[in-house]
Structures are given as structure tokens and as C-alpha cells.
Amino acid sequence: MTLKFEQALIRNGNFVLGQIDLQFRAAAVTVVIGPNGGGKSTLLRAAAGLLAAHAGHARLQCEPSQSARAEKLSTTSARMLTSEMEIAKIMPSQRARLLSFVPQRPESVAGFSVRTSVELGRVAMRADAPRVQLSMERTGIAALAEELVGHLSEGQRHRVAFARALAQRTAQTQLLIVDEPTSALDPSWTRTLAAELRHSASEGLAVIVATHDFAFAGAIADDVVALSQGKITAAGRAMEILTPHILQPIFNVPFRMVEHLAANPLCLPMWNGAINAT
Amino acid sequence: MTARRERVGWICLSVVLVAAIACRFLVGRDMLGQWTFTWPTSDSIEWRTGALISAFLAGAALSLSGIFLQTLLRNPLASPFVLGLSAGSQACVAAAYWIAAIGGPWMLMGGAIFPATVGALLALAVTLYFGRGTGGGIDPISLVLSGVIVGTVAAALASLIEWLLPLEMRPSLAGWALGRVPEVPEISVAVITAITVFTGIFMGIRNGATLDAMGLSEDESSSIGIHVVRVRLYLVLGSSVLAAVATALCGPLAFIGLIGPHMARSCVGPRHRASVLAAAISGSTLLIAADAVRHFAPASTGRLPIGVICALAGGPFFLILLRRGAAKAWMR
Secondary structure: OEEEEEEEEEEEOOEEEEEEEEEEOOOEEEEEEOOOOOOHHHHHHHHOOOOOEEEEEEEEEOOOOHHHHHOOOOHHHHHHHHOEEEHHHOOHHHHHHHEEEEOOOOOOEOOOEHHHHHHHHHOOOOOOHHHHHHHHHHOOOHHHOOOEHHHOOHHHHHHHHHHHHHHOOOOOOOEEEEEOOOOOOOHHHHHHHHHHHHHHHHOOOEEEEEOOOHHHHHHHOOEEEEEEOOEEEEEEEHHHHOOHHHHHHHHOOOEEEEOOOOOOOEEEEOOOOHHHHO | OOHHHHHHHHHHHHHHHHHHHHHHHHEEEOOOOOEEEOOOOHHHHHHHHHHHHHHHHHHHHHHHHHHHHHHHHOOOOOOOOOOOHHHHHHHHHHHHHHHHHHHOHHHHOOOOHHHHHHHHHHHHHHHHHHHOOOOOOOOHHHHHHHHHHHHHHHHHHHHHHHHHOOHHHHHHHHHHHOOOOOOOOOHHHHHHHHHHHHHHHHHHHHOHHHHHHOOOOHHHHHHOOOOHHHHHHHHHHHHHHHHHHHHHHHOOOOOHHHHHHHHHHHHHOOOHHHHHHHHHHHHHHHHHHHHHHHHHOOHHHOOOOHHHHHHHHHHHHHHHHHHOOHHHHOEO
């Protein structure tokens, strides 16, 4: 499976992102970085099929997997899956099987229990109680299952949304898209999330994550796309892009490589001079 | 909401419904206009049963309309009265009467339901258009403001049209506009209301999980597989028709459609699988109880219009919701 943007122009209100030529690899984590207002969320929403390309294409190209056949899909939907599909034109019920999306600010009715809220991930498919339970355990909210969403902290609510995306997964799922997950998270859950995202990639999914957290990005990224002012300013393998001389001009902040924080050196923004400069 | 609490909630709802029905059935007036609380005579059995059926159906329809609007707009303050649907129906029914007065009574064939539905849809469309705000998203309070203004204008239009009517047609329309619970409901209207209510309950329960999923942000509900535009269209149509049939039967009644859904959720929890049926029951209970209560008012001035009771009881409830910041606390 590949998700391919070809000459894509995406409009989100007055904001225009484009033209985008990109290909997201399966079984890899692609991190999307860039200054605020650069177009990260727009790109992610287009990848999730929530925004249609105004011009050009955003296509999902996939093969029917063995497991998809095992799920006894009707022949028409199996045939549909072999061809290239404009992602925004897939019916939502079908799209929900192919991808899951966690927005930056998840919302849920405050009166729902955590379990109810996670179960909604399977609203368009067969209920699967063990899968829901497993999703809650992997996101560390199993103990809160009967708690009301309205009583949770922002970080816990983010975990609920991530658990919902995990519960949504089927044998056909190809894509996992997560918009700025780390802003409300404590370090321990950030590490768990990083492990979960790597695990999803190892299961063959194309994982797309937008973030401002460079330690997080450096720890999980295979590929990196840098966006600013609605244009791609750099794209490639993580070790080529996450370097001071590429990031410095994009963010207008000095960066430096730091060793021993992760398996590979991390490229982090520097604080020297920041306080005096203002 | 644990299963045990939900069971207790269902029992409470049933007990209150039965109590309200019993109350309405037993309460009446004697020759002197004093209220009585006895088994009815054979004549009044028929009347009281008719009133019970009217109140049962209209209450359920209003409350269902309310719960669908609240789901559609993700706004606990939404209801057919607050968003102007009831007044829209009222204005269009008045207009239909006026056209009938000019063009002959055959213009009113099919009763008030058709114009009421048109009015409710129009009012909701205008309310949504002006309540949207500039940011694209719907601000709950702006929406309510927009609805209140649309409702006020529509009610004024209804009064204007009523004033244009020939004198002999005015009283029936004026009485209806204050809210009534007909003891002898028009059969066609009652049957259509019943069909609408049962369809609403059936569809609501059947698609309960989909309606629950509408409680997420639009991006999330779309990406878990909900065809958001289609579901919204169904909710707009459903809530408008439900509000319209209730208005055609009993006139524009305030706040039943607001309190019913809240009562339902506090008893059986927010999942639509349970709360849709519970909302219908709550709405019926409220309107039957309101109908019973008005018999206790002094009789010398005639019977108190039901709309007065609804507004007196419902207004404070709305204010309490507003004070508690319900609109903000609803979504997390």
C-alpha cells in the first residue's frame, strides 16, 4: 500500500497547501514537522480523506491482502481495493477500515464512559469487545474504563482517542494518522505512544505523525516531511532531514545534535540566548 | 452508567409515567368548577382518554425532536422551541389558514401537518444559517440566540397573519397558538403523529451507535466511518417533522423538548440505544403532568392554556442549564 499525493492542492478555508508531491511508505513512520500554520494539520486531514484535493490527487493504492479475503469481503469491495482510490472519495464506512485518525483536540460527549468512547471506534464494523479491552490496556486506560470522559484530564482524553483508533483497526487497515499527540502528554505516556507508533509501523501500517517535539520525532521517525507556509521545504529520510543545517532556516532557531538520548543522535532546538534575545 | 443504575432509571421513568397518567385520568372538574380527584363518569372517560393520547403523542414527539436536535448540534440547550421550529410551524400553519380563508377551506386538506413541517424546516434552516458564526464551527450560545430571534419573528408573523384572518376564524387559531391538549384529537393528525413518533423511536434505537458517534468531533466521527452529512440530513428532517406534528396537534409548546432529553439522560445515561426511548417516555410524562396540573387553576377564568404551564416550568430549567455552563461542559 502507498498513499500518494500527486500535484495536490489542498484548501482549508483560506489556507492553501500545495502543490504537494509525496509518497508515504508502508511499514514506516513519517513525521511531519513545521512551524505553526505551516500546513501540518491540513496535510494530515487530507491524508485522512477529510479534505479533498482541490487540484491534483491524493490517492491510496493497495492490494487486497489475504486477511481481507479471509474477512469475506464482497467481491465488489475486494475489486475496489485493488485499484487506486482518491482517498476523499471513499465512503466513510469503507475508509474507516483502511485508516484511523486521531485529531489534535479530540472531542467526545462528556457523559460517555471511557469504554463507550473507545467502543465508538468500531461503530462501522463488527463489535469486538476483546479488541476494545486490549486497546484500553495498551494505552493505559483500562483502569479508567467506567470513568466518565468529562472527568478525565486532557492527556487522558488523548489516550482515549488513541485507544479508539487502535480499536478501529481491522486486517485491512493501512494507515494511522496522529495529529500533534504529545502536547498534553507526560513523558511516560509519550514513550508508550512512541512504542505504539513503532509497533503499528512494524505491523505494516504507514504511520503519519505531526509533532513539534523533536526528541519524539527523532526517536520514532523513518521519514520526515517539513512544511512551512503551505509548501514542502524538505522531505526525506529522518537522518538527512533532522539536522541543524536543514531545521535552522525552517524554524529560525539554532539546533544541535545531542548524543545518548536515544538510539541515534537527536537534533534538538537550543535554548542558549533565547531568554536574553527577547 | 452501570447496568444497575440504568435499570433503576427505567423503573423511575415508568413509575413517573404511570403516576402522571393516573393523575390526569382522575383529575377533573365538578359542576361548580372545583377540581375533583375521582374516577371519571362515562362521558368524561372518553374525553380524558383523548387528552391523554394527545399529550402522550405530542410530548413524545417534542422530546424526540429535542434529543435529535441536541445530537445534531452537540448542544444541550437545543430544542424545537428554543431553535424556533415550533414558532416556524405556527407561522406556516397560520399562513395556511389565511390561504384557506381566501381560497376556500379545501386548501387546508391534509390538516396542519404539511404547513407545520415546511415551517419547522424553514425555521431550522434560518436558525442554522445565522447561528453558524464566522469560524465555521457552531458556537452553542450563538445558535441559541439565533433560534430565539427566529422564533420571536416567526411568532410575530403568526400573530400578524392571525390578525389578517376573518373574525370568525380567529378564536380557533388563537387558542391553538397558546397551546392546547385536544380532548378529541383529529384522527388523521393523531395517526400521523403516532407513526412519526414510533418511526423516530425505532430509527433512533436502531442507529443508536451512529448517533452516539455524532458526539465526537466532525473529523473523528467521519474517520470512524460515519457519513456525517447524511446523518445530519436525517436528523434535520426527523427533528423538523417531529416538532411539526407535535405543533400541529397541540400548538407551539415550550421546553418539553428541552427537559425531556435531559430527564432521559439523567435516568438511563447518554447512549442513544437507551436515551431515545427514555426521551419519548419523559416527554410524554411531562406533557401529561402539565395537562393534569392546569386543572388545579381556578376555573372561573376558563382553563389555563397548557403553553403557560410549559413555559413557567421550563423557563427556569433552561436558565439553570445556562447558569451551570451546560453548553461548555457537554463536550470534552
